[in-house]
Amino acid sequence: MKIIVALLIFGVIITFHELGHFLLAKKNGIVVTEFSIGMGPRLFSKVYHDTRYSLKLLPIGGSCMMLGEDEVNDNEGAFNNKSVWARISAIFAGPLFNFILAFFLALFVVGMVGYDPARVVNVPEGSAGADAGLQVGDIITQIDGENVVFARDISTHFDFKPIKSQNPITVKFKRNGEKLSTTLIPSAEKRYMLGISYAPDSQGEAQITLLESSAFKDAGIKNGDVITAINGTEVKTSAEFSSYLESHPLDGSALSITYTHNEKSNTVDVTPRMTEWYTIGFNYNQGYEKTGVFGVVRYSISEVRYWIETTVKSLGKLFTGKVGADELGGPVRIVSELGSVVDAKQDIGIKNVIILLFNWGILLSANLGVMNLLPIPALDGGRLIFLIIEAVRGKPLNREKEGFVHMLGFIALMILMVFLFFNDIKNVFF
Structure with missing residues (x-):
């Protein structure tokens, strides 16, 4: 059941992406030879107005095949015979529809649980926050030039830019x-640390994230593992884990940690x-609050x-070598994570599982939108680069050379997918 749910989520997200290509292609008079939901052998298909609509066996994606997209074709409706701006809109529509889908999903989530x-x-008295004049009830709006809307924006800011000195931090607030x-x-202080982050007030399971220097990582615990005993x-929850640590201050003695990794207890x-350790000297809200209709729209945006910004920042850490290749996750790991959510229905209830x-x-829809806009051949972003160059030059680049570049990009992507598959197998099952 959990695998089916995960595949359906993937399928909906990818199909919506392809729907963006399809609608803008049709609007610009580009012939779509086939629009399919799913992959693999056809279960059902029907031709209507020059387009074959197909339902395929595997619910793991979809496709929008445009005439003349990768080859020369004399048909007036062929992709490469349309204006450069028509082609740009048809290509850009895929990632755009991923962001639109993410927005509609966010409307549901924010409408149900609110925002943080x-x-x-x-x-605390005498803390860095107190010295800076912050007070309980202040709303943080910006940290060092980065806008803050959610409480998690603060956490994310310091996750990507850890405080490593007593350099001043500019904080704007209301x-x-x-x-x-x-x-x-x-404030600078020395203390015993575990090198993890988690949601201390959460009633959800005690899932941890490893920091750069982590005693947990040295012990073999991985990102996303769940602490079940100390x-x-x-x-049973992050709040209970936090409560134990508050009542048993760390003193350098070894802790016996029981955790689950892919449903296996260790x-x-x-x-x-x-x-x-450097501290900002104030604590911020960890809970969620309901909001009105306009607030739901605002906070959904x-x-x-x-998630777009978090994806871009994560890619930045990857490309600068701050994240190791072994930390990359692919479809197998994502299916495993989604499966864990489905399995939690007895503990947290079906409503919370749906949320x-x-x-x-x-997350996945916004991530797919960003990834497809990367300027990598064979991806939408790579195709957009060639089209933008064509728009600037006033004439297209050599079609055969462009096709060859996209082919190389496709091969590179397939190699990456194979790497991610085996990396997932190693991290999920071993």
């Missing part, structure tokens, strides 16, 4: 509707590290923006 405001909820700005100097004490010893699956849909 970037509200300050605690400012207090009783008034826009204010301050300079915050991070020193023999069972923890127990290892983890020794906290003495780490120089921001939800899509959040989590819609959240995954937002």
Whole structure:
């Protein structure tokens, strides 16, 4: 069942992408030879107005085949015989429709659970936040020039730009509707750390994310693993995990950590590290709040923006070598993660499972849109680069050479897919 659900989610996202190509191709008079839902052998097909509409066996995607897209064709409706702007719109529509789908999914999620405001909820006396003049109830709107809408924007900012010194941080915020700005100097301290992040107030399972320097990583625990016990004490939620750590301060002694990796339980010893740590000196909201109709629309747009920006930043870490190739995830890992969500229905209820699956849909749809816009041959972004060059030059590049470049890009993508497949198998099952 969980595999079917995962495949259906993939199928809907990819089909919506192809629908964008299809609608704009039709609008511009480009002949679409086949529009298919699914892949593999045809189960059903019907030809209507020069287009074959097909339903195929495997619910893992779809396709929109345009006449003359990769070859020379004299037909007036062939892709390469249309204006450059008609072709640009047909190609760009695929990623655009992914962002549109993400927005509609976000409308459902934000409408159901609300949003996480970037509200300050605690400012310890004598902390960096207190010295900067922050107060409980302030709404953070910007950190070092990066806009903040959600509380998780703050976490994401420091995940991608960890504080490594006491360099000043510019913080903009609202207090009783008034826009204010301050300079915050991070506090430096040394303490024992585990090198993980998680949602301390969440009633969901204690799923962890590894930081750059992590005692958990050294013990063999991976991103996304779920903590189920610490020193023999069972923890069912992130909140229980956080409560245990608050009542048992780290002192350098080894901890017995029981965790699940791909539904397999393991127990290892983890020794906290003495780490120089910089803190911003305030805590911010971890919960969600309902909002009105206009707020739902506004925060749904921001939800899509959040995942687009997070995807772009993650790609930046990959291309700069800050993320190892072994941390890349492909379809197998995603199916495994989606399967874990489906399996959780007895613990969190079917309503919350549906919301989590819609959240995954937002992430995956926005991710697919961004990935397809990368300037890589064979992807939509690569084709757009050639079309933009054609628009600037006033004439197309050599079709055969362009086709050869796209073929090389396709081969490279297939090699990457094979790598991701085996990397997923290693990370998911071993």
